[in-house]
Amino acid sequence: MPTDLESPRRHVARNPRHPSAAADRASGPRQTQKEATRNRVLEAARELFDTQGYQGTTIREIARHAGVSVGSVFTTFASKGEILSQVMEERLDRLYAELDRVVPHLRGSTADRLRSMFAIHFAFEARRTRLFLSHIAAAYDWTLPSSTKPFGRTQRLRDMISDVLAQGVADGEVDPAADLQAMVELLIAAYGWTYHLVVTDGADVKVMTATMDRQIGLIADGFRPRSS
Amino acid sequence: MKHISPNQVAGQTAVKMPTRRALAKQQTRAKVLTAARRLFSEHGYEGATIRDIAAAAGMSTGAVFANFSDKSDLFREIMSDDMSALAESMRDAAPRGRSVDDCLLKMFTAGYAFYKSQLPLARAAFSVSWAPQDGPVLRNATQVQVLLEQIVEQLTLGIERGELSQEAEIKLRSQMLFDAYLSNYPQAIFEGWSLDALQSRARDQIRILLAGARRG
Numbered sequence: 001m002p003t004d005l006e007s008p009r010r011h012v013a014r015n016p017r018h019p020s021a022a023a024d025r026a027s028g029p030r031q032t033q034k035e036a037t038r039n040r041v042l043e044a045a046r047e048l049f050d051t052q053g054y055q056g057t058t059i060r061e062i063a064r065h066a067g068v069s070v071g072s073v074f075t076t077f078a079s080k081g082e083i084l085s086q087v088m089e090e091r092l093d094r095l096y097a098e099l100d101r102v103v104p105h106l107r108g109s110t111a112d113r114l115r116s117m118f119a120i121h122f123a124f125e126a127r128r129t130r131l132f133l134s135h136i137a138a139a140y141d142w143t144l145p146s147s148t149k150p151f152g153r154t155q156r157l158r159d160m161i162s163d164v165l166a167q168g169v170a171d172g173e174v175d176p177a178a179d180l181q182a183m184v185e186l187l188i189a190a191y192g193w194t195y196h197l198v199v200t201d202g203a204d205v206k207v208m209t210a211t212m213d214r215q216i217g218l219i220a221d222g223f224r225p226r227s228s
Numbered sequence: 229m230k231h232i233s234p235n236q237v238a239g240q241t242a243v244k245m246p247t248r249r250a251l252a253k254q255q256t257r258a259k260v261l262t263a264a265r266r267l268f269s270e271h272g273y274e275g276a277t278i279r280d281i282a283a284a285a286g287m288s289t290g291a292v293f294a295n296f297s298d299k300s301d302l303f304r305e306i307m308s309d310d311m312s313a314l315a316e317s318m319r320d321a322a323p324r325g326r327s328v329d330d331c332l333l334k335m336f337t338a339g340y341a342f343y344k345s346q347l348p349l350a351r352a353a354f355s356v357s358w359a360p361q362d363g364p365v366l367r368n369a370t371q372v373q374v375l376l377e378q379i380v381e382q383l384t385l386g387i388e389r390g391e392l393s394q395e396a397e398i399k400l401r402s403q404m405l406f407d408a409y410l411s412n413y414p415q416a417i418f419e420g421w422s423l424d425a426l427q428s429r430a431r432d433q434i435r436i437l438l439a440g441a442r443r444g
Contacts, residue, residue: 053359053361055355056359056360133358137358140351140355140417141272141355142271178436182433182436185408185412186404186433190407193407196367199360200367217440219404220440221441222438223436
């Protein structure tokens with residue numbers, strides 16, 4: 001995986017998901033200023049959520065860290081939940097762009113392809129595991145706007161797993177009668193749970209990947225076609 | 229200091245008459261806990277402040293702090309009361325099953341039924357469980373570990389009855405079953421899944437997670 005995945009500034013500027021940012025660039029210094037503020041806030045927030053957690057970080061701290069006023073944070077973002085949501089969306093855009101490129105070339109059994117896919121996830125999040133914990137925690141935030149997509153409500157991960165499993169069915173490795181939806185949910189739950197090990201056991205990426213491998217093995221026992 | 233939950237107050241007075249002062253203290257604690265339960269449910273863990281809780285209980289913040297060291301202490305107390313009650317209803321439900329799958333399903337369903345009427349509080353608990361400091365404390369709480377132990381117990385019984393193989397990887401499998409059980413709460417919290425829907429999803433999950441452990 002290329003290391004420039006971690007350079008957020010460049011990405012923010014060309015993120016197609018934020019057309020307003022693109023429009024900003026086109027219309028004068030005031031808009032450029034606004035975009036600069038936005039980027040600084042996102043960068044500060046990424047740092048603070050990763051070190052202090054989601055609940056432990058206040059908007060005031062984010063503003064101070066970014067060197068902007070609290071007021072200007074609020075002209076760009078409606079809430080802390082929205083800030084985190086944007087931080088994660090930009091990160092995950094990069095992760096999924098990479099996965100879109102790589103996953104079609106994965107070889108091996110269905111279980112192994114799932115293992116590789118999740119191993120890429122862990123490798124990507126390696127340096128920001130606590131940020132990912134924030135991402136999960138935010139899913140339960142009372143103030144989260146309904147437009148945001150916290151962990152568990154992102155469709156892309158779900159689609160990607162479904163595709164691998166569907167390929168498995170086509171290859172005769174996955175029981176066509178298996179409840180694929182339940183498999184997807186179990187895999188996502190296992191993936192999320194594995195991040196706990198960072199906090200409880202101080203697990204590194206190697207440990208997390210190994211744990212996920214075992215969990216996938218166990219779930220794979222449940223989708224293997226019945227030997228006739 | 230021993231924490232006394234409002235549920236236990238009645239039982240304890242019967243055994244040993246507490247002093248008037250101890251009784252007053254228990255009543256204060258009970259009032260704080262009731263108010264806290266409501267505010268955590270309405271505003272979440274982060275949104276509820278000690279000041280608001282004190283106001284809702286009709287007392288000063290000083291009086292709250294005389295009984296609880298901080299907000300997380302207060303929340304832990306509520307959680308541990310609920311978890312104990314939850315563990316009990318799961319323990320009652322499990323033996324009614326006819327197989328490992330069924331015992332686990334009955335346990336999980338008892339859990340969903342228990343929380344169905346207080347999903348906002350469950351939501352607050354999930355939020356806390358992912359926080360860097362309070363999360364591990366909550367997850368490692370004895371009452372939570374007891375729930376996990378009950379799953380281990382069911383799998384062990386399954387092996388004894390010959391339903392599951394000796395190499396059932398009980399530890400990992402129990403953890404995954406517990407996690408699967410928990411993973412359905414967001415559907416209940418955010419998408420209003422019925423008890424039946426939760427039960428049916430849990431049934432599928434249990435079947436998948438036990439598939440590799442079955443004998444023969």
